[in-house]
Amino acid sequence: MTKRLDRLHLILTFLAVAQQGNLTSAAKALGTTQPTVSRRLRDLEAMLGARLAARSTHRFHLTPEGVELQRKAIAWADAWSEWEQEMQATGSMPTGVLTLVGPHGYGNTLLMDAIAEYRQRFPQVQVNLKLTDGQVDLIREGADVWICAGGCRDQTLHVRRLGWMHRILIASKDYRGAPVRVPEDLESQPLVGLVPHVYGQLELRSVRTGERRSVRMNASMATDGLLASYSAVQLGMGIGSAAPWLCGSDIAAGKLRRILPGWELEPVPIEAVTLAGRFRPARIDAFLEILSAQLAKTTGFRRTPP
Incomplete structure (x- = not known):
């Protein structure tokens, strides 16, 4: 269960980075620090064995592998939102x-x-x-x-x-x-x-x-x-x-x-x-x-x- 939760944190961090376009903004959106976001992104890359983003002091962009992961992660996030809405709608029934x-x-x-x-x-x-x-x-x-x-x-x-x-x-x-x-x-x-x-x-x-x-x-x-x-x-x-x-x-x-x-x-x-x-x-x-x-x-x- 702990490993699954760790993966969840990593995926959510990656989505925030991809949507914000840089680590600092992603850290602010997640309510954490820039070093934490950077570490999670490295851990996700190590777990998947693929480079997800090319980043430097002034530039940041997703690699083809990162773009594919973002697409799948967004689909998962959309499905989760639907499940959440269904659970809330039927919670009292x-x-x-x-x-x-x-x-x-x-x-x-x-x-x-x-x-x-x-x-x-x-x-x-x-x-x-x-x-x-x-x-x-x-x-x-x-x-x-x-x-x-x-x-x-x-x-x-x-x-x-x-x-x-x-x-x-x-x-x-x-x-x-x-x-x-x-x-x-x-x-x-x-x-x-x-x-x-x-x-x-x-x-x-x-x-x-x-x-x-x-x-x-x-x-x-x-x-x-x-x-x-x-x-x-x-x-x-x-x-x-x-x-x-x-x-x-x-x-x-x-x-x-x-x-x-x-x-x-x-x-x-x-x-x-x-x-x-x-x-x-x-x-x-x-x-x-x-x-x-x-x-x-x-x-x-x-x-x-x-």
Whole structure:
């Protein structure tokens, strides 16, 4: 990359010299010194193995090789100006391909709702959605944004906190475990773990008082997939957890029942993770605004900290 930037500086210097007709005027136009311009011109000639200009105290003119290079460099500069104008004109309008990565549970529901609205509003943008419940390498995946449930710990990335998703304890209507009246009763129950969010310890919070308790977890079955965890609960394999948007309709239909209704698990942060940098394509910001609006209408989601 450094060599390419060096070549760019040399070509721009040569163009200034060719257009100004002498080194002193070129140096003034470039905001540098005459010796610097002279050195760059010599370096360019050495790199190309050709004399580009004949110069003396009072005369300066391009050699045939210099004239040919000037012609090609001007064509390149004109093309660059066109690219710059196009980028500035479309900088505020979503274009291109939007590549998203998200967890399976959210990807099959909330993300798809947002994508449907996004495509309706911006049909010129192609959307690619990749689903994984593991950690994501944005560069390796070639992704624009990762919707992360649980928090991103990579400080080299740009993280936008969208809000928090509340979670409750649930069990199948046919679950026949011992009564659960206080959080500590969970320690003797078979629990369905969701790695890494619900595993090892259960961090519970009183809905009424905000009191917090930590309970040792006996996971009779564990998975790193949200939908697999939910399916295990539906099949009566133990007490598990889910966000209200996922389990609400099954609770209302009597297929599931809530355990410890006065308590809930600590909310999970929902974040939009992108590569760090000053500029972010409009297609990303447009999608995140739509997703934020969708999440705000989702049962159990809060934009403010718990």
